Amino acid sequence: MPKRPQFTVVKTSEGWRVNVPASLAESGKRERYFHQTRDKAQQYASELREKYKQHGEAAAIIRPSLAEAATQAEKILKPWRISLVEAARMVAEIKERENASKPANEAIDAWLLACEGLRARTLDGYRQVSRKLKAAFNDTLLTSIGAEDIQNIIAPPGITGAAVLGRIRNARAFWRWAAKKGWCDADVFKAVEAPKNGRHQNEIAILTPTEAKCLLQVAEAHYPDAVASYALQLFAGIRVEELRRLEARHVTEGGIEMSADITKRGRRRHINPHPTLSAWLAIYPYSPCPNWREVDKACRRLAGWNLDSRLLEKQAAQAAAENGSEPEQLPVPTLGRWPQNALRHSHASYAVAAGAPLESLLFEFGHTQNPSVLREHYIGRASKKDAIEFFKIRPKGEEVPSIVAV
Incomplete structure (x- = not known):
């Protein structure tokens, strides 16, 4: 059975030190905390003991399968220098964003409804790009859609012209609106590239x-x-x-x-x-x-x-x-x-x-x-x-x- 941590207070040249073992540190690594006075160090140690009592004692009776899974996870994360706790937090943040997100088709319908009252030509452009996005993504969560996914639908490489620029402009309007709702990340659309126009494409053409x-x-x-x-x-x-x-x-x-x-x-x-x-x-x-x-x-x-x-x-x-x-x-x-x-x-x-x-x-x-x-x-x-x-x-x-x- 793992030894119960004591959280003893030790006087050093740098101040009063309290050691926190790696198994209990939030970073997943052994940590040391220094305090200017013994009273503050003892108060901190007391807080750690109480915290261990509430949450850490369960680690002493952790089931073998969970311990094995934790060991394997630690090995996977080691090259990236990410602790199990940090990885868990990252996953939790992803899941929170997913829970706050919306499927593409629902978000697009809500956006079009909010755009009612705009000029007919503007609405027509919004509806055209909406049809493309809904056909491609349907019930996919907006948080699961990347810039490359959007690029391939509205402005695939090699396609140029005013129509493509219009689709990008209209899709960007939707994405920004959805980002304000908290349904997606506004920065994702920044990686969507507009087609490069050569100088010859700026030349006008007339009828004979x-x-x-x-x-x-x-x-x-x-x-x-x-x-x-x-x-x-x-x-x-x-x-x-x-x-x-x-x-x-x-x-x-x-x-x-x-x-x-x-x-x-x-x-x-x-x-x-x-x-x-x-x-x-x-x-x-x-x-x-x-x-x-x-x-x-x-x-x-x-x-x-x-x-x-x-x-x-x-x-x-x-x-x-x-x-x-x-x-x-x-x-x-x-x-x-x-x-x-x-x-x-x-x-x-x-x-x-x-x-x-x-x-x-x-x-x-x-x-x-x-x-x-x-x-x-x-x-x-x-x-x-x-x-x-x-x-x-x-x-x-x-x-x-x-x-x-x-």
Whole structure:
């Protein structure tokens, strides 16, 4: 039977010493404590005896299986210089965090509910990333999800583009919210890496006059309700997100009134319509296009761009069902991936090439920076000849003399 510790007080040159054996020390190692006076040392020794009486005496009758397990655990922990007590505390902390955590699906549902009332576009982005996270993690506790797990779902290596950056931004918003609830560790998300963008990825891309004309002609032939929306983007440079908030009353012969609740920056601006835009709106007066997102994808696909269109696939399936035949395959894309913000960039590039002052474009575009930003992106992007061809595009294939186009 192990010898009962005495916790004797010994006077030394360093003070009054009390020895604590390794079997009783919290660190798992032999400890020595020094006190300036004997009274304090004796009081401490008395506290240790009482503590041993309450908790330590059970160690004298510890069952052999537990002693063997403790010995094996001590060997496992030895290379790491961690005592059994420290290891037990670490495990307890892990279990406490797990008990305070939530399954991913429950946490995400709670987050989306808390986000009700935000802008529709913001909520749409949150819902998209939520579907990805729920499909991947389902009932996994948030504390069991690592940065690498998140990385592989929302931004796997080799994947780039604005969509990936958006997913990272939206997933980060969820993770921070959950961390404030105590359901996960906020620092985990710091290890999630955004895709590296090379300098070439910052270069803008525009449509050629032929590509712009083809897109408008496709809309005229298949989706006339979308024509005015394209004209406003191509010949006035209105952002897609602003177009979703634009109403028919904002577009008149006198110009396009972009109120603060429409613009991205929350600053009112007024756009004087170019003669080309006026020609399009005279035949296709603006009103919001129903189901714009799917109609836009369908038009771009029919114009030759490489992207999926659920609307075209649905129409092909319906036609096949009516005829009792197999659905026709969509035409093979002849162009590449659709350039980001292509319509707005096209308008600015051709307007600059046609001689529009940068200062007027700065206001009409809703930029808050100085003209150097427009100068960097748009000057020299298009030629004078292409600008003339661009602004000559008219409804139903009509053209106007070059002098009127600019």
